[in-house]
Amino acid sequence: MTSIAIPPGMPQYDDVPRFDVARVRADFPILDREINGHPLVYLDSANTSHKPRQVLDVLDEHYARHNANVSRSVHTLGTEATEAYEGARAKIAAFINAPSVDEVVFTKNSTEAINIVAYAFSNASLRPDGDPRFRLGPGDEVVISEMEHHSNIVPWQLLCERTGATLRWFPVTDGGRLDESGLEDLVTERTKIVSLVHMSNILGTVNATSRITARVREVGALLLLDCSQSVPHLPIDVVDLDADYIVFTGHKMLGPTGIGVLWGRGELLAAMPPVFGGGSMIETVTMARATFAAPPARFEAGTPPIAEAVALGAAVDYLTGIGMPAIQWHEKELTAYALDALGSVPDLRIFGPTVPIGRGGTISFALGDVHPHDVGQVLDSLGVQVRVGHHCAKPVCSRFGVPAMTRASFYLYTTTEEIDALVAGLEQVRKVFD
Amino acid sequence: MQLDQLYQEIILDHYKHPHGRGLRDADDPGDQVAEAHHVNPTCGDEVTVRVATDGDVLHDISYDGMGCSISQASASVLHELLRGRGAGEAFEVHQAFVELMSGRGQVTPDEDVLGDGVAFAGVARYPARVKCALLPWMAFKDAAARAGVGVSPEVKA
Numbered sequence: 001m002t003s004i005a006i007p008p009g010m011p012q013y014d015d016v017p018r019f020d021v022a023r024v025r026a027d028f029p030i031l032d033r034e035i036n037g038h039p040l041v042y043l044d045s046a047n048t049s050h051k052p053r054q055v056l057d058v059l060d061e062h063y064a065r066h067n068a069n070v071s072r073s074v075h076t077l078g079t080e081a082t083e084a085y086e087g088a089r090a091k092i093a094a095f096i097n098a099p100s101v102d103e104v105v106f107t108k109n110s111t112e113a114i115n116i117v118a119y120a121f122s123n124a125s126l127r128p129d130g131d132p133r134f135r136l137g138p139g140d141e142v143v144i145s146e147m148e149h150h151s152n153i154v155p156w157q158l159l160c161e162r163t164g165a166t167l168r169w170f171p172v173t174d175g176g177r178l179d180e181s182g183l184e185d186l187v188t189e190r191t192k193i194v195s196l197v198h199m200s201n202i203l204g205t206v207n208a209t210s211r212i213t214a215r216v217r218e219v220g221a222l223l224l225l226d227c228s229q230s231v232p233h234l235p236i237d238v239v240d241l242d243a244d245y246i247v248f249t250g251h252k253m254l255g256p257t258g259i260g261v262l263w264g265r266g267e268l269l270a271a272m273p274p275v276f277g278g279g280s281m282i283e284t285v286t287m288a289r290a291t292f293a294a295p296p297a298r299f300e301a302g303t304p305p306i307a308e309a310v311a312l313g314a315a316v317d318y319l320t321g322i323g324m325p326a327i328q329w330h331e332k333e334l335t336a337y338a339l340d341a342l343g344s345v346p347d348l349r350i351f352g353p354t355v356p357i358g359r360g361g362t363i364s365f366a367l368g369d370v371h372p373h374d375v376g377q378v379l380d381s382l383g384v385q386v387r388v389g390h391h392c393a394k395p396v397c398s399r400f401g402v403p404a405m406t407r408a409s410f411y412l413y414t415t416t417e418e419i420d421a422l423v424a425g426l427e428q429v430r431k432v433f434d
Numbered sequence: 435m436q437l438d439q440l441y442q443e444i445i446l447d448h449y450k451h452p453h454g455r456g457l458r459d460a461d462d463p464g465d466q467v468a469e470a471h472h473v474n475p476t477c478g479d480e481v482t483v484r485v486a487t488d489g490d491v492l493h494d495i496s497y498d499g500m501g502c503s504i505s506q507a508s509a510s511v512l513h514e515l516l517r518g519r520g521a522g523e524a525f526e527v528h529q530a531f532v533e534l535m536s537g538r539g540q541v542t543p544d545e546d547v548l549g550d551g552v553a554f555a556g557v558a559r560y561p562a563r564v565k566c567a568l569l570p571w572m573a574f575k576d577a578a579a580r581a582g583v584g585v586s587p588e589v590k591a
Contacts, residue, residue, distance in 0.1 A: 371479075371501060371502035371503060372477075372502075373477055373479070373501075373502035373503075373504070373563070373566065374441075374502050374503045374504075377437070377440065377441075377560075377563070378437060378441075381437040388477065389476060389477040389478060390477065390478045394478065397478065403477075403478040403479065403480070403500050403501070404477055404478045404479075432437070432441060432446075433446070433503070
């Protein structure tokens with residue numbers, strides 16, 4: 001093998017950011033569990049991640065010490081709760097490099113965030129004075145892709161039903177990449193919004209978005225990226241990404257369930273009509289009508305998930321403390337290891353990219369003809385937790401001609417030993433179902 | 435957990451060598467024929483069950499589907515147990531199977547009634563898999579109703 005010397009002063013091959021995985025694992029109490037007499041091997045982080053002690057402590061501390069409602073109290077506890085809630089917003093804004101804290105809207109999850117955008121479009125379409133960027137009707141088009149999670153399909157199907165607009169989509173190649181060959185025909189002057197997954201929850205594919213963004217800008221449409229699977233695993237910079245909206249969810253990034261984020265460009269959020277009406281989202285109310293608060297409050301009707309938001313802020317602190325580039329490298333190495341290891345299992349077919357480039361640590365596969373439910377059940381008996389089924393992405397399963405897939409997904413606490421346990425478990429599956 | 439409690443030899447056998455698989459037309463042109471297609475939305479498993487009956491006897495129960503070993507073996511056992519039976523008797527078996535599956539592992543099955551169906555006793559201890567086992571039985575119930583034969587009391591899976 002020839003070695004290539006990289007000139008001094010340039011980044012060297014070994015110059016990758018690292019962290020101590022064993023120390024990280026010690027922060028996650030659940031990783032000590034045994035399942036069916038075996039050490040827990042948790043390979044389902046794309047579904048939901050585990051929570052470090054630091055996040056659990058903040059959640060507990062909030063309820064034990066600072067519990068009060070936000071944005072409406074003059075008392076001390078109310079002020080503390082409000083500061084913690086708004087402080088979390090600021091942490092999240094910094095985490096994704098949002099130009100303004102007010103561009104971060106707290107939601108329940110990614111699904112709700114996408115629905116807020118879709119319903120804001122819907123509401124704008126009903127009002128004669130609605131901003132033309134959001135108004136949809138017959139002849140207008142919404143573009144998604146075949147690799148979306150149901151949460152980025154169904155809200156747009158419903159929006160198109162309500163407005164008479166047409167839904168179109170990018171196909172997926174045999175290799176599990178987004179097929180951009182029809183970009184010019186698909187994204188046109190008729191397109192109002194393109195809503196794409198940044199990293200597929202089932203194929204693991206990370207979509208390169210720059211060509212699509214350029215085309216979206218050219219035709220004057222808007223771009224939403226579903227970053228549910230990318231924000232937890234990669235450094236994300238919304239300025240760099242150049243999207244109009246991104247959505248992500250807290251529970252996949254070490255935070256609690258019930259908290260998610262819609263990030264939108266400030267001037268777009270400011271032009272969007274509200275979706276949910278209620279407390280906190282108003283400016284003033286008479287019996288006949290109301291005027292509305294500026295974003296983000298406009299989109300946060302009612303008492304928000306306060307403790308969850310604060311704990312998500314703690315999760316972001318934790319991730320930042322380790323460093324997103326280090327997490328990205330760790331997962332890239334795990335993915336390379338896993339692709340090799342799974343490649344050694346007879347009759348195993350990987351869906352999606354088979355090289356650790358342009359993909360994350362989420363690998364779906366089929367093992368011969370054994371149904372994924374059966375694969376998952378045998379693996380569970382060995383303590384290995386994987387997701388089986390259609391992964392809320394039925395069109396992807398149909399695209400690859402299978403009713404379901406088995407999926408292993410990694411995170412910062414995943415080790416190569418756990419991937420070995422998966423591979424050994426798959427041998428056991430083969431024995432049971434020969 | 436004891437994996438072999440779930441994957442009893444009988445279940446794996448029905449899965450690998452299903453009995454009576456494939457949708458068939460009625461032999462007797464006078465029979466009522468109806469079918470029902472059921473899916474498990476959480477995993478995408480599908481089964482179609484077709485019933486041919488003269489109103490008294492279930493002359494044939496044919497099926498097709500794709501899914502896990504539990505759901506497909508269950509369809510095979512359903513066919514084996516209920517084909518050729520009188521409707522009333524068939525629904526007693528149906529009810530016994532549903533009770534077994536809803537029993538969280540606390541019900542002792544009667545082999546005289548359930549035959550190979552007793553192998554599913556272990557499945558009842560795995561809530562995530564109960565729906566798999568019941569899928570063909572629920573499809574059967576709908577298909578039978580459409581073919582004009584009565585149903586056993588409503589049970590929530």
